[in-house]
Amino acid sequence: MYKRFFGLRESPFNVSPDPRYLFLTKQIEETLTALMYGIQTRKGILTLTGEVGTGKTTLINRVLDWLNQRAAKTAFLFNSRMNSSQLFDFVLAEFDIPCELRSKSQQLMKLNHWLLERYRAGETAVLILDEAQNLTFPVLEEIRLLTNLETSGEKLLQIVVSGQSELEEKLNLPQLRQFRQRIMIRCKTNHLTKEETHAYIVERLRIAGVGPSNQPIFSQAAMDTVHLYSLGVPRVVNLLCEHSLINAYVEHERPILPKTVEDIAHEFQLDVVEPTASPESLQTSAELYNSEAFIQNLGEALFRFRMFPQNPPLRGRK
Ligand SMILES: Nc1ncnc2c1ncn2[C@@H]1O[C@H](COP(=O)(O)OP(=O)(O)OP(=O)(O)O)[C@@H](O)[C@H]1O
Ligand SMILES: [Mg+2]
Structure with a gap:
């Protein structure tokens, strides 16, 4: 639904492992x-x-x-x-x-x-x-x-x-x-660095149809925020970016601002552990992403989104 607004041919952040989107660091x-x-x-x-x-x-x-x-x-x-x-x-x-x-x-x-x-x-x-x-x-x-x-x-x-x-x-x-x-x-396989997360987002948008001369879809600060909450885990990057695109489309927001990404992170409880850059917190958050509870939260949130695609009940929406 947001494709026309952002000038995309297809959804760039599907979570299926499509080889056309393979990003190589x-x-x-x-x-x-x-x-x-x-x-x-x-x-x-x-x-x-x-x-x-x-x-x-x-x-x-x-x-x-x-x-x-x-x-x-x-x-x-x-x-x-x-x-x-x-x-x-x-x-x-x-x-x-x-x-x-x-x-x-x-x-x-x-x-x-x-x-x-x-x-x-x-x-x-x-x-x-x-x-x-x-x-x-x-x-x-x-x-x-x-x-x-x-x-x-x-x-x-x-x-x-x-x-x-x-x-x-x-x-x-x-x-x-x-x-x-x-x-x-x-x-x-490892987490992406901040620079790699930026490049990963830009590359997926390019494959989905965004030309180099187009106005950016994500602001640099929004991509920093994606990295902060995803810790460079591609599946979580996809999740944050996909939902940011949907919410930004509803608000007619371009480029996407960090606040939009933060709201999604809050919705998916990615801010349960404070996303600081210290190695210790990275360690804790990485463990969180490995936990069954985290997967269940993702599943539950995705289910709610599928039930209310136009207006998912965002718990943290301000
Ligand atoms: N190098 C990459 N290039 C493009 N997309 C990627 C890459 N790595 C991961 N992804 C994206 O992230 C999603 C999750 O990746 P994938 O399923 O391969 O992870 P995994 O390590 O097998 O996870 P799990 O441990 O849950 O099995 C993929 O569906 C794909 O969309
Ligand atoms: Mg796997």
């Missing part, structure tokens, strides 16, 4: 390169960890696009609430390996045979597990054992394990030391 580019290098050189297990909403799934989608262009075989699992036998069912199904057999050892033989054929054909097979922070110890142990499928010199199956910061903590537990030893490359 130097750090994100390095992470992508490391993942691609690890897969190409058949390293075995690679991990990708980072806080909620910092772009792990977005990067995985980019890697999947790249693998599909190279005609690699991929299996992408994001349902981490599975047991060991379901793991094998899912892996075979995702790789499209026909198998009537139900016993794990027979399934494993079938997978090994299929991987050897792929290897001889010069193809790469990649298993990607997203949301892996919820995987149980037995499932992680099965995944480790999958790296035993190898020729004398090379791994037959490349495995990318991606998950929130809890995954990192889990992998440091003594029970998983054998798994830990098999990790050949560890990658991370």
Whole structure:
């Protein structure tokens, strides 16, 4: 509804991981390169960890696009609430390996045979597990054992394990030391810096149709405020910017001012922890964003917004 007012072709701040909107910082580019290098050189297990909403799934989608262009075989699992036998069912199904057999050892033989054929054909097979922070110890142990499928010199199956910061903590537990030893490359997603947050907002607006000569949509101070309350978490940046666009459209406000962003932050309770720039408060707020309560608040606020799209009941609106 605000698109015409701001001269946009499409909504710039959708929270779906659309690869057209992929924003690359130097750090994100390095992470992508490391993942691609690890897969190409058949390293075995690679991990990708980072806080909620910092772009792990977005990067995985980019890697999947790249693998599909190279005609690699991929299996992408994001349902981490599975047991060991379901793991094998899912892996075979995702790789499209026909198998009537139900016993794990027979399934494993079938997978090994299929991987050897792929290897001889010069193809790469990649298993990607997203949301892996919820995987149980037995499932992680099965995944480790999958790296035993190898020729004398090379791994037959490349495995990318991606998950929130809890995954990192889990992998440091003594029970998983054998798994830990098999990790050949560890990658991370991080919060955006203030400058990166500005560039991220400008880039998304550009892709959505804003020309360089157009009057700015967000004032510099408003983008600073977005960074302050989002702490550079892209999903939260999107949320603040999307709702700021809606409210600014209602008020016919352009450029968007910091007060508009502040009201949205208040509405979504992002100001529960005072957004100061000190590292200690950053730490506390990052933990807040990881909490179930925070996700629930977001969900609840989004639900209210969907119920009252024209005039969401803004608790903090003055
Ligand atoms: N590098 C990026 N370029 C463009 N958009 C991004 C980027 N990183 C994140 N986003 C945006 O932020 C949203 C959240 O990112 P994503 O879902 O990839 O995070 P995540 O780390 O997988 O989160 P979770 O821990 O909840 O699974 C995406 O839908 C996308 O819109
Ligand atoms: Mg994700």
